[in-house]
Amino acid sequence: MTTQDILDIKSLLATPKKIVVIPHKNPDGDAIGSTLGLLHYLLKLNHDAVIVAPNDYPEFLKWLPKEDSILKYDTQTVESENIINHADIIFTLDFNALHRTGNMEPVLERSDAIKIMIDHHQQPDNYAKYMFSDVSMSSTCEMVYHFLTKLEALEVVDKDIATCLYVGIMTDTGSFRFRSTTSTTHRIIADLIDKGADNTQIHNNVFDTNSFNRMQLLGCALSNLKVLPEYNTAYITLSQDELQQLDYKKGDTEGFVNYALSLNKTVLAAIFIEDKKQGIIKISLRSKGDFSVNEMSRAHFEGGGHTNAAGGKSTTSLEATVEKFISILPTYSKALNNE
Ligand code: 5GP
Ligand code: MN
Numbered sequence: 001m002t003t004q005d006i007l008d009i010k011s012l013l014a015t016p017k018k019i020v021v022i023p024h025k026n027p028d029g030d031a032i033g034s035t036l037g038l039l040h041y042l043l044k045l046n047h048d049a050v051i052v053a054p055n056d057y058p059e060f061l062k063w064l065p066k067e068d069s070i071l072k073y074d075t076q077t078v079e080s081e082n083i084i085n086h087a088d089i090i091f092t093l094d095f096n097a098l099h100r101t102g103n104m105e106p107v108l109e110r111s112d113a114i115k116i117m118i119d120h121h122q123q124p125d126n127y128a129k130y131m132f133s134d135v136s137m138s139s140t141c142e143m144v145y146h147f148l149t150k151l152e153a154l155e156v157v158d159k160d161i162a163t164c165l166y167v168g169i170m171t172d173t174g175s176f177r178f179r180s181t182t183s184t185t186h187r188i189i190a191d192l193i194d195k196g197a198d199n200t201q202i203h204n205n206v207f208d209t210n211s212f213n214r215m216q217l218l219g220c221a222l223s224n225l226k227v228l229p230e231y232n233t234a235y236i237t238l239s240q241d242e243l244q245q246l247d248y249k250k251g252d253t254e255g256f257v258n259y260a261l262s263l264n265k266t267v268l269a270a271i272f273i274e275d276k277k278q279g280i281i282k283i284s285l286r287s288k289g290d291f292s293v294n295e296m297s298r299a300h301f302e303g304g305g306h307t308n309a310a311g312g313k314s315t316t317s318l319e320a321t322v323e324k325f326i327s328i329l330p331t332y333s334k335a336l337n338n339e
């Protein structure tokens with residue numbers, strides 16, 4: 001994003017506009033935190049702004065300020081399309097390609113609104129007029145903070161904005177421990193606390209609202225954990241039956257893959273979750289060090305993400321997907337044993 005881009009965006013935002021803010025499909029803490037943080041800012045500037053999410057998000061985010069104003073495209077399609085079709089500006093946050101919005105892709109492609117991307121995923125597509133893309137960033141929430149800094153708008157950051165941005169930085173950094181966490185990340189977090197983010201309350205709201213069933217599901221996931229010591233790899237499977245038996249709710253499996261990664265000597269961790277309704281196996285990959293799960297996912301599982309955290313999918317059975325995963329490991333043997 002150049003100085004001229006910032007000047008352009010400043011002048012665009014100088015008068016009230018119709019603005020839509022969009023996160024990726026299956027939005028996570030960073031997607032919802034960043035879109036809400038930006039929304040609060042835009043509303044303070046008297047824009048007519050609304051978030052349209054491709055679909056629903058986990059319960060542990062359903063306390064954030066103004067989250068109940070978020071439109072969901074899959075269940076509120078007509079209203080969502082109407083709003084997108086009349087937008088002057090569309091912000092796309094926390095994703096790098098329009099197909100990451102699922103069924104919203106053609107609607108966004110057709111729109112002639114000015115598109116502004118704020119994102120930290122690798123290999124971004126070139127669909128936005130203004131691209132604020134930085135793969136070194138911990139989170140899109142951290143980027144929204146930098147974006148507001150560039151707009152000289154930090155004094156506008158209040159408790160609501162600070163709370164939303166704190167949540168996304170916290171969830172995308174695994175509570176400030178992943179490699180992408182820098183001293184700047186911590187300085188931003190410190191400033192967000194100064195501006196009203198209640199860190200203890202936020203951690204409680206996001207992490208300490210487990211249902212009994214979710215804890216049982218974690219038990220099931222851990223008992224399904226398999227280790228492949230020759231590849232420093234660990235993986236978890238969850239079948240549709242197991243999910244159903246424990247009354248699975250969206251977001252329940254969030255973070256499970258990190259237990260596999262936390263196992264002694266593990267460089268690569270995966271979780272395979274069966275979704276019969278969509279006819280796919282949802283895959284989450286995590287790694288330590290320089291081993292790129294972004295590349296692995298792009299090459300084999302129709303996905304992508306970051307070096308140490310990526311997602312993908314497979315349209316074969318759970319068993320066949322795991323077999324494929326195991327079958328490709330020999331090609332990565334050297335890298336997996338070098339970390
Ligand atoms: P998760 O495993 O938590 O779903 O996703 C890990 C990271 O990879 C997140 O940053 C997420 O946005 C990204 N990601 C997940 N699924 C996909 C996908 O299908 N394509 C791409 N490009 N990125 C993904
Ligand atoms: Mn993110």
